[in-house]
Amino acid sequence: MRIQDLVKRELLPIKRPVHGGQGWKISGVEDFSHNLNPYGPPAALPQLVMEAVDQLDHYPDDTSAHFRQAVASLHHVDPENVIAGAGSAELIRLYPEVFISRKARVIIPRPTFSEYSHACRMQGANIMDVPLCEGEGFRLDMNAILEKLPLSKAVYVCNPNNPTGTVEPRRRMLELIEECERAGKLFFLDETLLDLVEGHENISCMSEVKNHSNLFVISSLTKSFAIPGMRVGYGVGSRESVDMMDRARLSWNLGVIEQYVGSRLLKEHMGHVQRAAEMMARERGRIKKAIDGTGLFSPLSDQAFFFFTRVNNVRLNAVDVMEHLLPRKVLVRDCTTFGRPCDKFVRFSIKTPEKNDMLINAIEETAQEIRSTAFGARMHV
Numbered sequence: 001m002r003i004q005d006l007v008k009r010e011l012l013p014i015k016r017p018v019h020g021g022q023g024w025k026i027s028g029v030e031d032f033s034h035n036l037n038p039y040g041p042p043a044a045l046p047q048l049v050m051e052a053v054d055q056l057d058h059y060p061d062d063t064s065a066h067f068r069q070a071v072a073s074l075h076h077v078d079p080e081n082v083i084a085g086a087g088s089a090e091l092i093r094l095y096p097e098v099f100i101s102r103k104a105r106v107i108i109p110r111p112t113f114s115e116y117s118h119a120c121r122m123q124g125a126n127i128m129d130v131p132l133c134e135g136e137g138f139r140l141d142m143n144a145i146l147e148k149l150p151l152s153k154a155v156y157v158c159n160p161n162n163p164t165g166t167v168e169p170r171r172r173m174l175e176l177i178e179e180c181e182r183a184g185k186l187f188f189l190d191e192t193l194l195d196l197v198e199g200h201e202n203i204s205c206m207s208e209v210k211n212h213s214n215l216f217v218i219s220s221l222t223k224s225f226a227i228p229g230m231r232v233g234y235g236v237g238s239r240e241s242v243d244m245m246d247r248a249r250l251s252w253n254l255g256v257i258e259q260y261v262g263s264r265l266l267k268e269h270m271g272h273v274q275r276a277a278e279m280m281a282r283e284r285g286r287i288k289k290a291i292d293g294t295g296l297f298s299p300l301s302d303q304a305f306f307f308f309t310r311v312n313n314v315r316l317n318a319v320d321v322m323e324h325l326l327p328r329k330v331l332v333r334d335c336t337t338f339g340r341p342c343d344k345f346v347r348f349s350i351k352t353p354e355k356n357d358m359l360i361n362a363i364e365e366t367a368q369e370i371r372s373t374a375f376g377a378r379m380h381v
């Protein structure tokens with residue numbers, strides 16, 4: 001019996017998505033390849049986890065009522081606008097299960113987080129290729145999206161975008177959401193990385209779900225509270241879309257600990273996230289100046305709390321630079337798996353000042369080392 005003959009056809013060409021944040025597997029390395037709050041989880045976390053342990057002898061509340069209430073209060077929406085997810089990853093999977101049928105076309109500007117196309121392709125959807133504008137800091141190509149809109153069912157946008165770090169202003173997002181609404185198209189917006197951007201309140205479109213029934217926005221506590229080991233995320237949308245997704249949702253998707261800790265963090269510890277966002281915004285300029293000075297990469301952007309930059313050397317790819325940095329105990333994300341042109345790009349996060357010094361030193365040393373070898377002769381600076 002050949003399993004390949006029995007499996008759903010859509011699955012055959014699909015590979016598992018690849019993610020950064022693997023540094024914990026390599027001892028002694030500082031992991032700049034993930035985008036987590038550099039202060040780590042709030043000090044209260046172990047206590048909060050312990051407070052929920054007593055309740056492990058019963059099933060979790062299948063409706064995640066307290067957690068959804070905490071999300072609703074934070075984003076000025078109703079609990080009926082909120083669905084809980086085991087990380088925002090669960091909602092990325094659930095959304096096309098509910099809305100995207102076989103052969104439907106979806107617009108996913110690239111490069112971006114690989115889970116959207118993975119989840120859509122699992123449903124047999126076709127991805128419409130719309131490259132981001134590299135020359136404009138990887139902004140959305142509005143004209144290209146609008147041109148393809150009539151043939152599509154949904155548009156996906158990640159803001160800030162992973163891996164590019166580009167932050168689109170709310171005004172631009174709303175224009176696109178409204179265009180989609182007029183054309184009867186769905187709009188899936190991923191704001192998982194937004195809480196750590198200074199001034200995120202003026203960028204988020206979360207509360208706009210009240211005005212735009214085609215809009216569904218996801219976020220999670222993973223990055224904001226540096227708790228990837230707990231799976232706590234949420235989506236916010238119109239009551240109707242949340243109701244439809246809730247019908248298909250996995251039962252008990254959030255555990256007792258996730259629901260309890262998630263609610264308490266959102267209610268009491270948002271200051272921890274805010275302090276990290278402010279610190280990273282302060283550090284960004286200093287890092288940019290130092291690393292731009294090495295000439296190893298194209299000039300760093302001054303937008304998000306992580307950098308995405310091209311290796312400034314015709315002979316070296318992202319993986320080469322990553323391998324130069326690793327012996328210096330610094331892990332950056334080689335972006336090759338995001339597809340071309342990302343094989344020339346690395347991504348690294350902003351951390352606390354001391355750790356950022358370590359990053360800067362490692363990059364300065366690497367630039368010197370490369371300059372002194374044959375590769376250096378081809379460096380663009």
Ligand SMILES: Cc1ncc(COP(=O)(O)O)c(C=O)c1O
Pocket residue numbers: 019086087088089090113158161162190192193219220221222223228232233
């Ligand atoms: C843009 C973006 N969205 C969603 C996720 C999924 O995160 P989680 O499921 O932990 O919320 C990630 C994780 O890397 C991400 O980068």
